Amino acid sequence: MLEKLSTSLKGTLSKVAKSIFLDKNLIEELVKELQRSLLASDVNVSLVFELSEKIKTRALKEKPPKTVSPKEHIIKIVYEELVNLFGKKSYELKIEKKKPFKIMFVGLYGSGKTTSISKLANYYTKKNYKVATLGLDIHRPAAPEQLKQLSDQINIPSFISKEKDSIKIYKEFEKEFSQYDILLIDTAGRDALSDDLIKELSSLNKKIKPDETLLVMSADIGQTALEQAKKFHETCNVTGVIATKMDGTAKGGGALTGAAATKAPIKFIGTGEKINDLETFDPTGFVSRLLGMGDLKTLLEKVEDAMSEEEAKDLGKKFLKGDFNLLDLYEQMEAMSKMGPISKVTELIPGFSQLKLPKDVLQVQEGKLKKWKFILDSLTQEELENPEIITSSRIQRIASGSGTTTREIRELLKQYKQSKKVMKLMKGKEPNMEKLMKKFKGKLPKGFT
Amino acid sequence: MFKLLKEKLSKTVSKISETIKKDVETSPEETKEKEDIKKGGIGTAGSDVLKKVKEKVTHKKLSEDKFDKLFQELEITLLENNVAFEVIEKIKDDLKQEILNQPLKRSQISKQIKETLENSIKDLFQEPENLIEKIKHKTEPFVIVFFGVNGVGKTSTIAKFVKLLQKNNLTSILAAADTFRAASQEQIEEWANKLEVPLVKGQYGSDPASVCFDAIQKAKSKNTNVVLIDTAGRMHSNTDLMDELRKIIKVSQPDEKIFVGESITGNDCIDQARLFNEAVDFNSMILTKTDIDEKGGAAISVSYITQKPIIYLTSGQLLDDIVKFDKEKITKTLFG
Numbered sequence: 001m002l003e004k005l006s007t008s009l010k011g012t013l014s015k016v017a018k019s020i021f022l023d024k025n026l027i028e029e030l031v032k033e034l035q036r037s038l039l040a041s042d043v044n045v046s047l048v049f050e051l052s053e054k055i056k057t058r059a060l061k062e063k064p065p066k067t068v069s070p071k072e073h074i075i076k077i078v079y080e081e082l083v084n085l086f087g088k089k090s091y092e093l094k095i096e097k098k099k100p101f102k103i104m105f106v107g108l109y110g111s112g113k114t115t116s117i118s119k120l121a122n123y124y125t126k127k128n129y130k131v132a133t134l135g136l137d138i139h140r141p142a143a144p145e146q147l148k149q150l151s152d153q154i155n156i157p158s159f160i161s162k163e164k165d166s167i168k169i170y171k172e173f174e175k176e177f178s179q180y181d182i183l184l185i186d187t188a189g190r191d192a193l194s195d196d197l198i199k200e201l202s203s204l205n206k207k208i209k210p211d212e213t214l215l216v217m218s219a220d221i222g223q224t225a226l227e228q229a230k231k232f233h234e235t236c237n238v239t240g241v242i243a244t245k246m247d248g249t250a251k252g253g254g255a256l257t258g259a260a261a262t263k264a265p266i267k268f269i270g271t272g273e274k275i276n277d278l279e280t281f282d283p284t285g286f287v288s289r290l291l292g293m294g295d296l297k298t299l300l301e302k303v304e305d306a307m308s309e310e311e312a313k314d315l316g317k318k319f320l321k322g323d324f325n326l327l328d329l330y331e332q333m334e335a336m337s338k339m340g341p342i343s344k345v346t347e348l349i350p351g352f353s354q355l356k357l358p359k360d361v362l363q364v365q366e367g368k369l370k371k372w373k374f375i376l377d378s379l380t381q382e383e384l385e386n387p388e389i390i391t392s393s394r395i396q397r398i399a400s401g402s403g404t405t406t407r408e409i410r411e412l413l414k415q416y417k418q419s420k421k422v423m424k425l426m427k428g429k430e431p432n433m434e435k436l437m438k439k440f441k442g443k444l445p446k447g448f449t
Numbered sequence: 450m451f452k453l454l455k456e457k458l459s460k461t462v463s464k465i466s467e468t469i470k471k472d473v474e475t476s477p478e479e480t481k482e483k484e485d486i487k488k489g490g491i492g493t494a495g496s497d498v499l500k501k502v503k504e505k506v507t508h509k510k511l512s513e514d515k516f517d518k519l520f521q522e523l524e525i526t527l528l529e530n531n532v533a534f535e536v537i538e539k540i541k542d543d544l545k546q547e548i549l550n551q552p553l554k555r556s557q558i559s560k561q562i563k564e565t566l567e568n569s570i571k572d573l574f575q576e577p578e579n580l581i582e583k584i585k586h587k588t589e590p591f592v593i594v595f596f597g598v599n600g601v602g603k604t605s606t607i608a609k610f611v612k613l614l615q616k617n618n619l620t621s622i623l624a625a626a627d628t629f630r631a632a633s634q635e636q637i638e639e640w641a642n643k644l645e646v647p648l649v650k651g652q653y654g655s656d657p658a659s660v661c662f663d664a665i666q667k668a669k670s671k672n673t674n675v676v677l678i679d680t681a682g683r684m685h686s687n688t689d690l691m692d693e694l695r696k697i698i699k700v701s702q703p704d705e706k707i708f709v710g711e712s713i714t715g716n717d718c719i720d721q722a723r724l725f726n727e728a729v730d731f732n733s734m735i736l737t738k739t740d741i742d743e744k745g746g747a748a749i750s751v752s753y754i755t756q757k758p759i760i761y762l763t764s765g766q767l768l769d770d771i772v773k774f775d776k777e778k779i780t781k782t783l784f785g
Contacts, residue, residue: 110600146632222715
């Protein structure tokens with residue numbers, strides 16, 4: 001369904017881009033397509049109509065600057081207004097120098113508060129902050145144990161108690177908090193419209209006086225997002241939103257609605273069950289995802305994180321020179337695996353989502369990559385640097401050494417040769433994308449050239 | 450649940466029928482015919498003509514264009530109440546077929562629209578079977594697998610269901626087949642202790658299917674009535690985890706496969722229900738967190754997409770917060 005919608009939105013956008021004149025009808029068509037896409041992505045209904053009205057008025061009224069064509073202008077308006085929804089505040093979470101900097105997490109049950117806390121704890125521990133967690137979810141069975149197990153995994157302390165009064169637990173440990181740079185506080189999840197939760201949260205809020213209060217919202221939440229977010233905001237002044245479960249098929253329109261309702265920006269997004277599955281928020285990327293279009297910026301950020309700059313430069317040089325051996329393929333794979341599953345990485349590359357690679361193909365590819373890593377681990381340094389010397393008797397040895405079959409090793413070598421050819425094509429001059437894609441046996445997505 | 454949708458629906462329906470009425474009254478075509486008759490006087494054929502005119506004025510066909518315009522209002526109402534986009538399109542088609550090209554009696558416009566809509570939505574809900582009766586009829590342990598996306602409330606739902614079984618004098622055993630999420634084992638253990646039912650636990654990171662196998666063996670040897678299998682939450686789009694679920698089902702050969710979903714999920718509930726259904730062809734659904742959602746749209750959406758019955762609705766964190774899903778009652782609440 002969404003695919004259909006985003007295709008028709010893309011169609012309209014390209015119609016706009018191709019047209020010489022922008023008439024009222026075309027603008028109206030565009031606004032309508034936009035409405036449909038956003039509604040199917042769970043953005044709040046009145047928010048959608050408000051937004052589309054704004055776009056329409058601006059598009060009809062505003063005259064584009066002389067250097068900008070009318071169609072470029074309207075695409076810019078659409079983009080600007082969408083990004084405006086996220087609020088213009090900073091999306092970064094600034095940790096102030098005080099001990100401790102307190103971040104409280106609130107949200108409905110099952111939205112992923114405890115998992116998000118462990119991800120953030122990991123994120124800031126890696127940045128050399130001294131982090132601790134505090135479990136104040138006294139209602140859900142085994143919630144404190146979950147927080148403790150997750151904190152243990154990354155070797156940070158967690159304050160939990162069997163006590164059934166959250167204020168008492170806070171007081172119990174209060175003296176110890178000043179040893180830490182950041183304290184992440186888990187609270188009970190419940191319906192924000194229930195009176196007892198509101199009571200508990202507002203008294204906690206008064207006692208703790210958190211420096212940041214993050215509202216955790218699942219990407220798949222529907223139209224109920226607005227009232228829930230509003231109520232949480234009234235109770236404990238939300239300063240930021242975390243959109244979780246963004247690795248599924250949900251588009252996060254509900255989380256966006258939450259951000260618009262609380263006037264608090266989305267600060268992080270959760271993209272999986274593992275501790276590293278956390279991304280900082282990027283509004284343009286989010287809009288792209290909402291509308292089903294790829295985003296290069298987030299991908300670049302991921303590559304940067306995974307590969308140190310020097311490594312990247314080195315590899316880049318080799319790419320261009322065309323000497324590319326198995327060692328480089330290995331490094332490349334390592335870097336890729338640091339970036340997360342291939343399926344996720346390719347999703348972020350503009351154009352790739354349009355190639356419509358089936359998900360299982362990507363996952364099969366992932367399984368293959370793991371095996372290839374075993375194979376590469378079984379090679380000698382000489383073989384890695386100069387793969388041409390690998391004969392069939394060597395292949396036999398490698399197969400038994402890595403627990404794979406000779407067929408798989410030959411496949412890897414074939415892949416290496418292909419990659420090398422591609423690298424040669426890219427050598428020196430501007431890469432010829434068309435030729436390159438033919439090498440990959442893929443089709444160029446429309447509008448890619 | 451459904452309270453808000455009900456209010457909105459009746460408002461919208463009356464608004465639509467008002468628009469149609471107005472439209473009938475001001476239709477220039479009819480005014481012209483009325484005048485023609487006045488001019489022509491009333492002859493022998495007069496009574497016939499009069500009859501025709503009367504029919505024209507009181508019966509009105511709707512053009513497709515006009516229908517689309519009128520439906521917009523209803524569309525927004527349904528969207529606001531969290532019904533998925535795809536399902537609204539289906540409702541639109543149903544209504545269109547019924548209402549378009551069929552003369553509408555002016556006095557019954559409102560009734561007709563309401564009835565069509567009611568039927569359209571009622572058709573979406575499947576008749577749920579009586580699970581408790583089904584369990585009572587089996588002599589061997591009755592095996593139920595619960596699955597769904599992360600954080601929907603599978604474990605709490607299982608606890609509530611055990612309480613329900615206890616009220617019906619049925620014994621149960623729990624299988625903690627979520628060996629992935631931190632403290633999942635401890636969570637279900639707390640419920641097992643509270644409910645005083647046996648639990649088969651697994652090692653974190655171990656094969657969940659083996660936990661199911663152990664629990665079923667234990668149930669057979671102790672003549673337990675029901676085995677309830679708690680699985681790890683998984684994203685419907687993750688093929689590896691869906692394969693794992695298939696394996697759990699292959700090993701445990703369940704009598705009932707229950708998809709647990711949230712009533713607060715938006716458009717994505719369609720993909721979730723569809724992909725789980727495609728993967729394991731489940732028997733029925735339970736919707737959770739109905740205390741949060743007053744809108745009820747997700748119930749309509751998942752029923753349409755899977756053609757499978759919703760059997761229970763759960764809310765809150767107390768053991769008794771589980772009610773049977775009653776198709777008739779809900780359609781009645783919706784349309785009063």
